[in-house]
Amino acid sequence: MFSLPLRDNARLAPLEAWHAEEFAAHLDRAREHIRPWVGPAFVTDDLDGARDTLRRYAERQAADGGRLYGIWLDGTLVGGVMFVDFDAALGSCEIGCWLEPAGEGHGLVTEACRTLLDWAFTTRGLHRAEWHCRADNERSSAVAKRLGMTQEGVRREFWPYDGARHDKQMWAILAHEWQARP
Ligand SMILES: CC(C)(COP(=O)(O)OP(=O)(O)OC[C@H]1O[C@@H](n2cnc3c(N)ncnc32)[C@H](O)[C@@H]1OP(=O)(O)O)[C@@H](O)C(=O)NCCC(=O)NCCS
Numbered sequence: 001m002f003s004l005p006l007r008d009n010a011r012l013a014p015l016e017a018w019h020a021e022e023f024a025a026h027l028d029r030a031r032e033h034i035r036p037w038v039g040p041a042f043v044t045d046d047l048d049g050a051r052d053t054l055r056r057y058a059e060r061q062a063a064d065g066g067r068l069y070g071i072w073l074d075g076t077l078v079g080g081v082m083f084v085d086f087d088a089a090l091g092s093c094e095i096g097c098w099l100e101p102a103g104e105g106h107g108l109v110t111e112a113c114r115t116l117l118d119w120a121f122t123t124r125g126l127h128r129a130e131w132h133c134r135a136d137n138e139r140s141s142a143v144a145k146r147l148g149m150t151q152e153g154v155r156r157e158f159w160p161y162d163g164a165r166h167d168k169q170m171w172a173i174l175a176h177e178w179q180a181r182p
Pocket residue numbers: 033034037038096097098099100103104105106107108109110111132133134137139140142143
């Protein structure tokens with residue numbers, strides 16, 4: 001119902017069960033682009049799969065856990081950002097993102113992640129926000145850097161994909177680092 005402007009022609013809004021058809025159509029445009037880089041459960045093949053993802057996030061949100069937000073560019077759903085994990089008791093969360101090709105190169109994900117980080121640190125009082133990505137996902141690690149995150153380590157050969165195992169980078173930013181940003 002409500003959305004937040006990211007640019008004149010782009011907005012961020014909760015991605016919910018009623019978006020299932022729009023989300024499935026978006027995944028048709030995004031699927032092969034995101035498949036190597038995101039968790040396999042997110043790359044569904046049909047409307048039922050898209051609906052399951054939206055339901056799963058709705059259930060997590062109801063338990064004050066994960067949350068899912070879409071990014072619309074010129075009225076088309078082009079990707080989104082999420083709290084993959086959100087643990088208020090532990091004071092920690094993990095943020096994730098994805099875009100179809102038409103959404104890349106506009107700064108939309110970095111801007112959307114800033115909104116999530118501000119909510120997590122300022123409104124919810126969390127202490128840590130993490131970012132996990134394949135070590136060879138340069139566009140993703142560039143977002144973590146733009147957000148002011150620090151690379152804390154590498155889980156070696158953690159990520160199986162297409163018969164190989166890839167290193168996974170762990171990035172994070174702390175609340176006081178977020179509040180002290182220029
Ligand atoms: C990771 C991913 C979301 C990054 O997308 P992205 O568009 O590079 O990231 P941003 O939205 O932050 O945009 C930054 C780009 O927009 C450009 N840009 C254009 N206008 C801009 C503006 N007004 N403000 C800021 N940046 C702008 C930046 O220069 C930068 O492009 P460059 O890297 O070519 O210099 C995308 O590549 C993707 O979905 N990949 C596949 C799935 C994936 O990897 N998900 C993450 C799993 S960990």
